[in-house]
Amino acid sequence: MAALGVVGCAVVAWLPADSKRSPTAAGPDAGAERDPSVRPTSESPKPRTPTEPTASATGKAEGTPSSSGPAIPRNGPGTFVTASGGSGRVGKGKALRYKVEVENGIDLSPEDIAEQVERILADPRGWTADGHSGFQRVSTGATDFVVKVATPGTVDKVCGQYGLETGGEVNCSVAHNVMVNLKRWEEATPVYAKDVTSYRALIVNHEVGHFLGHGHVTCPAKGGPAPAMMQQIKGMHGCVPNVWPYTADGRYITGPAVP
Numbered sequence: 283m284a285a286l287g288v289v290g291c292a293v294v295a296w297l298p299a300d301s302k303r304s305p306t307a308a309g310p311d312a313g314a315e316r317d318p319s320v321r322p323t324s325e326s327p328k329p330r331t332p333t334e335p336t337a338s339a340t341g342k343a344e345g346t347p348s349s350s351g352p353a354i355p356r357n358g359p360g361t362f363v364t365a366s367g368g369s370g371r372v373g374k375g376k377a378l379r380y381k382v383e384v385e386n387g388i389d390l391s392p393e394d395i396a397e398q399v400e401r402i403l404a405d406p407r408g409w410t411a412d413g414h415s416g417f418q419r420v421s422t423g424a425t426d427f428v429v430k431v432a433t434p435g436t437v438d439k440v441c442g443q444y445g446l447e448t449g450g451e452v453n454c455s456v457a458h459n460v461m462v463n464l465k466r467w468e469e470a471t472p473v474y475a476k477d478v479t480s481y482r483a484l485i486v487n488h489e490v491g492h493f494l495g496h497g498h499v500t501c502p503a504k505g506g507p508a509p510a511m512m513q514q515i516k517g518m519h520g521c522v523p524n525v526w527p528y529t530a531d532g533r534y535i536t537g538p539a540v541p
Contacts, residue, residue, distance in 0.1 A: 354464055354468060355387060356433060359386050359387060360385070360432075360439065362383035362432075363384055363386060364382070365392035365419075365421060371416055371417070372404040377417055379419075380403075381420060382399050383429070384430075384431045385432040396419060398479075402482070405526065407527070407528050407529065408527060409487065409490060412534070415494060428458060429486065430459060430460065431467055432464060433464050434451065437452075437453065437462075450463075451463065452466065452515060453466055455490075455492035466485060467485065470482075473518060477523075484525035487527055491511050491527060498539070498540040499536050500512055500519060500537050502521075503537075504521070505521075506521055507522055507523075509527070509535045513540075521537075
């Protein structure tokens with residue numbers, strides 16, 4: 283998922299959940315602006331020199347075959363379509379407004395992805411279990427963050443603007459952009475290869491967790507559930523797969539902080 287810097291999966295003494303919350307975005311394109319006051323997060327913490335992914339004249343590029351479906355384009359045009367509609371508020375406290383966007387040229391329904399994101403953020407084992415985080419999906423107006431499903435090249439470009447190396451493989455959370463790598467969304471990782479739907483929940487929970495101010499942790503005990511904020515894409519370290527920040531009875535699943 284992502285490393286403190288993401289894609290992806292993802293450990294320090296936590297700061298208050300609001301301590302790293304990014305300012306409200308003005309709209310779906312506000313993520314193109316660099317906010318140096320926001321600490322970016324991704325699964326790969328190595329700084330990088332931003333590069334410009336190249337796209338074909340149609341906004342698509344040669345894709346690499348997916349093990350679970352059609353070819354995944356390496357690059358896209360960097361423009362997005364916003365999922366229509368919205369959701370009711372979930373969780374306690376002030377609801378964070380968010381949009382779901384899908385890069386143009388990706389053959390996936392924005393509304394279908396938005397429905398999946400809604401279910402993940404509304405799950406009682408998700409971040410609403412902290413007692414003060416709430417969410418509401420919108421398609422117009424100001425937002426607090428935007429979940430963007432994008433080609434690997436576009437994820438690299440956006441994350442690279444904040445000094446993160448995602449290598450075409452992982453997700454990241456930068457400013458108010460939760461960048462979801464299409465490759466991970468469609469193929470998951472070897473551990474989750476037979477349960478891609480669950481891995482999608484891990485992507486959203488991990489990267490939104492970064493937006494809420496949570497850093498990376500590692501496995502707390504052999505045989506125990508892996509924290510959602512652990513970079514599970516880098517190995518389970520004795521933990522068993524788990525995609526939720528909290529247990530069904532409201533216990534936060536965490537572990538030793540990763541420096």
